[in-house]
Amino acid sequence: EKGGYDHFMIKEIFEQPRSIADSMRGRLIASEGHLQLGGLENYMNKLAQADRIVIVACGTSWHAGLVAEYLFEELARINVEVEYASEFRYRNPVIGENDVVIAISQSGETADTLAAIELAKSKGATIFGVCNVVGSSIARATHAGAYTHAGPEIGVASTKAFTAQVTVLTQMAIAVARRKGALTEDTYRQLLIELETIPTKVQQVFEYADKIKEIAFIFTYARNFIYLGRGLNFPVALEGALKLKEISYIHAEGYPAAEMKHGPIALIDEDMPVVFLATKDGSYDKIVSNIQEVKARKGRVIAIITQGDTRIPGMVDFVIEVPQVHELLTPLVSVIPLQLLSYYIAVMRGRNVDQPRNLAKSVTVE
């Protein structure tokens, strides 16, 4: 059932071109300018009129929420707050009938996320679910929602569920922005076209799998890792660090790159691997300066860059290229090399990749 792969995790990583396409199937047809999320249709006005969206989730799903925050704010100009479900539920949060909550959960069974939904519901908020497991508790507890359709995810480390969540949330943000009249026809059409090409672009990242394996070999016994990114790549940095921690048991931290000089830079020396998300986007020049700051302190830099970048390769120890995509869709490609890097390191360390110690696939107790 692993389809010839050694682990479910690597099978699921390689499935992403298809799972991402599945999360758009029947919803998005770029050539026709068509984008419709069936389950949300009756609530589109509610979403478009929302003053605020509160996203609740845990773990990797919370990272998908951080990506969505950026997209909803940028495209639809709606204020978004992303909350750890466990913190939200115990905080007596300010929430009411005018609020829209989006709960994100692969399993649909996460206890804290479910409790956060029940709390928000009791205060009159409208709740949407973005779940992978059809008919799950969270899917049933919400007023409406959109399934991610990534297919069963067996590996404890979430991979294809994350990219499917981001794809669904991106479609939601575009659809809501369009309903609000916040997008020009051109921008709208362009985004649909670009989103439709993502499965092909993800496929192209796999061409670097052997190179990523070589990098994994070099850093197999590193004791720490830092992941840095800005903007949409900041949640990707968090996600890269979480993947590495979970399955290789290497201590890793993700930070917004600019936060580095407020503390973590003290950790940098010739033994510290630093993974930079340095794709060509609005924060490219800023990231380049952050790379220089790390190199000046002899950190060992692995940079995820956009294909064709000629500036960063001369500055760093290793580069992994990803294809150029629309800036707002960057996380869907930049997260892929980080999934592979953590996978190969964990395998080289002999870890139980699919079932890491102390972890369960769904966390049904708080």
Ligand code: M6R
């Ligand atoms: O099923 P959920 O998406 O609600 O699960 C949330 C987290 O428990 C989950 O993402 C966890 O962090 C994963 N093991 C990450 O790989």
